[in-house]
Structure formats: C-alpha cells, structure tokens
Amino acid sequence: MRSFHINSFGGPDSLIIKESEIPKPGRGEVLVRVRASSLNFRDLPIFAGQYQPTVQIGRVPLSDGAGEIEAIGEGVNRFRVGDKVVNSFFPNWFGGTLNTPPDQWVVHHDGWLTEYKVVNAEILVAMPSHMSFEEGATLSCAAVTAWSALAGVRAGDVVLTQGTGGVSLFAVQLAVALGARVISTTSSHDKAQTLRRLGAHAVIDYSTTPEWGDVVRDLTNGRGVDRVVEVGGPSTLPQSMKASAVGGEISIVGILAGYEGGVDFMTMFMSRVGFRAVTVGSRRDLEDMCRAMEKHDIRPVIDSVHAFDDAKAAIAHYGARNSIGKVVIQH
Incomplete structure (x- = not known):
C-alpha cells in the first residue's frame, strides 16, 4: 500500500509517498480500502506548519x-465486508x-491520504447509498x-450564508431541505x-x-434572519449582527476573511442575538446528516477530482482558493 506523508512544512511539495505492508485489523477494528479523500481549509495551515495543535512530521x-x-x-x-463507509x-x-478537546x-x-487504513469500527458511518465514493469523501x-451550524432551524426560518466555501454550499443545500428560506452573499456572478x-x-x-x-x-x-452561518470572522460579524433578527442566532464557524476587524461589546449585547461556536460535529451528527442527505437526494458540489498520484497538484489547486465546491482525490 502507498500513503502520502508530511516530510516537512511549507506546502504540498513537502509530501512524500511511502510504501508499507497492508495492515491487519485487530479486535474491534476494520480494514478500509480508501477510495477517495477531500481537502478542507484546515489542511492549508497544516501543510504550512501553522496549525494548532502542532502536527508532527511524518503524519x-x-x-x-x-x-x-x-x-x-x-x-x-x-x-460487513463490502460496506461503503465514511469516517x-x-x-x-x-x-x-x-x-x-x-x-x-x-x-x-x-489521516486519510492513503490506500488502506485500519481504524476502530466505531468511528465509521454508512455512506449515503446514492453517493459515489468521491461524493462521500466530502x-x-x-x-x-454546516449541519451543526443549522441545528434547530425549522421550516419557515430564514438562514443567511456567506460565500461559496464548502461549509457554505452545504449549508444552503441543507437549509433548503429543512424548509428554510436562504439568503446568501458572494462576490461574483458565476x-x-x-x-x-x-x-x-x-x-x-x-x-x-x-x-x-x-x-x-x-x-x-425589516425583521432579519433567524440563523447566520458565519464563516468570515471579525470583519463580517458586524454585518451578520445587523442582518439578524432579535432572538436570532449566529453560528460561528470560521475566520475565512482573516483576523482583522472587531466588534463593540455593547453592539453585541444590544443586538439580542445568540452566538454559538461550532466545532464540526460528532458521529451521531454525521449519521443524522447522512440520513437527511439520502432522504432529500442531496449531492455535494465537487469542483474537481484528481488522481492519487496527482495529490500534490490537487492541494495546490485548492490552495489557490479559486475552486467552487470540494476538491477530491481519487484513490
């Protein structure tokens, strides 16, 4: 089997491929033939050596x-053998x-940029039956x-999303499936x-x-929205508060717009808006979301699919931040 490993920090060129024997599962474990993986924003600071907590060389x-x-x-x-799964x-x-933590x-x-992987069976969930491996890997x-950021949204609510990153695109699809009306922000016609x-x-x-x-x-x-999926950070938060209804909620997901900017405490207090930090979600959240996606036939937006041997090019493409949808590596 082949696996990519972080040999040094600085970017995708620091990755190396190592060959090893296919491992055998022990008690409570399964061997997964990994068919696809995908990139997320957290991967960029990991490759750059800027992620916290610290990542060890060789991972x-x-x-x-x-x-x-x-x-x-x-x-x-x-x-059972042959079951299709996501982690x-x-x-x-x-x-x-x-x-x-x-x-x-x-x-x-x-991680999952490998051809085979032994894991505890408890960390896996059945992949939605209508999806390909490339879709499931996203x-x-x-x-x-996105699913966690929308927790509690009901039919008839109004949801605000920001941009066209992975979380935001999923948030639009899931909010619509929940019966919400969606307002989105972006920066281009396409x-x-x-x-x-x-x-x-x-x-x-x-x-x-x-x-x-x-x-x-x-x-x-004049009412404002019931939920904001806030991915921008300090520079977009003031507008999100302005857009929110009294008693609405802002799910704080990320800082894609950078650390600069600030929010006056009294403005936050007087907005009468609830703030909740979102930390992805649990296995139960993944299971619930997969069932909802299967029921509503939701398919991920995929920007591009790259071969396993072209993983470095896939990472460079994603790092350019010009993609719309998920960047996937096919194993």
Whole structure:
C-alpha cells in the first residue's frame, strides 16, 4: 500500500509517498480500502506548519475519506465486508456534549491520504447509498459543520450564508431541505448562479454592497434572519449582527476573511442575538446528516477530482482558493 506523508512544512511539495505492508485489523477494528479523500481549509495551515495543535512530521494528511470495508477484526458487528463507509471527523466523539478537546486526524492519528487504513469500527458511518465514493469523501468536515451550524432551524426560518466555501454550499443545500428560506452573499456572478441553483432565494454581492446587513433587513421586511452561518470572522460579524433578527442566532464557524476587524461589546449585547461556536460535529451528527442527505437526494458540489498520484497538484489547486465546491482525490 502507498500513503502520502508530511516530510516537512511549507506546502504540498513537502509530501512524500511511502510504501508499507497492508495492515491487519485487530479486535474491534476494520480494514478500509480508501477510495477517495477531500481537502478542507484546515489542511492549508497544516501543510504550512501553522496549525494548532502542532502536527508532527511524518503524519498522513487529510481528515475526510470514503471507502469500503475489506476485512473485519474480532468482535465487530457494525459492518460487513463490502460496506461503503465514511469516517467521523473526530475519532473519539460519538455523540452528546463536547466537554473536552477530542482527538483529531493528522494531529493525533494519521489521516486519510492513503490506500488502506485500519481504524476502530466505531468511528465509521454508512455512506449515503446514492453517493459515489468521491461524493462521500466530502462529508466528514464541511458538511457536518454546516449541519451543526443549522441545528434547530425549522421550516419557515430564514438562514443567511456567506460565500461559496464548502461549509457554505452545504449549508444552503441543507437549509433548503429543512424548509428554510436562504439568503446568501458572494462576490461574483458565476458564484451567485451556483448559489441560486442550490436553492438560495436571494444572493447579495458583498463586493459592491459592503453594507449587506441592511439589504438582508430589506429582504426580510425589516425583521432579519433567524440563523447566520458565519464563516468570515471579525470583519463580517458586524454585518451578520445587523442582518439578524432579535432572538436570532449566529453560528460561528470560521475566520475565512482573516483576523482583522472587531466588534463593540455593547453592539453585541444590544443586538439580542445568540452566538454559538461550532466545532464540526460528532458521529451521531454525521449519521443524522447522512440520513437527511439520502432522504432529500442531496449531492455535494465537487469542483474537481484528481488522481492519487496527482495529490500534490490537487492541494495546490485548492490552495489557490479559486475552486467552487470540494476538491477530491481519487484513490
């Protein structure tokens, strides 16, 4: 079997391929023939050596994978040989409240940019039956994050999403499936067309309308939105608060727009908006989301699919930040 390993920090060129024997599953474990993996924003600081917690040299990268069970260890009842599976983002968070920092792929355990992988059967979930391996490999991080950010959204609610990153595109699709009305922001005509195709009811160009919070208010007859999937960070948060209804909630997902910017405390307090930090989700969240996607025939937006041997090119393509949808590596 072949696996990519981080040989040094600085970018995709630091990756090397190593060959090793295919491992055998022990008690409670399964051997997965990994068929696809995908990239997430967290992978860029990992390759650059800027991720916290610290990543060790030699780790296999990537947190999202999909494959099929090739062998089963003693005591495994969750799966059979041939089952198609995806992995949970956190190997040891199965459900309930997250009270302590969980383990992470690449940080505490080797990731999924490999041809075979032995894992505890408990970290796996059945892949949605209508998806290909390439589609299934996009779910573990971005899709579950979107699902968690929308927790509690009901039919008739209004949801605001930002941009066309992986989390935001999944959030549009899932919010529409939940019966919500979606308002999205973006910066280009082509991206706006993608958002409308996925079900967004209105799209605002934030590059020409920097005060887009006011436009959101107008689109909701002055009421504001019930939920914001906040991926920008400090520079977009003021507009998100302006766009929110009294009693609404802002799910804080990321800082894609950078660390600069600030929010006045009294503005936050007087907004009467709830703020909730989202940390991807548990195995139970992944299971619930997969069932919803299967029921509503939701398919991930995929920008491009690259061969395993072209993994470095895939990472460079994703790092250019010009993709719309997930960048996938086919194993």
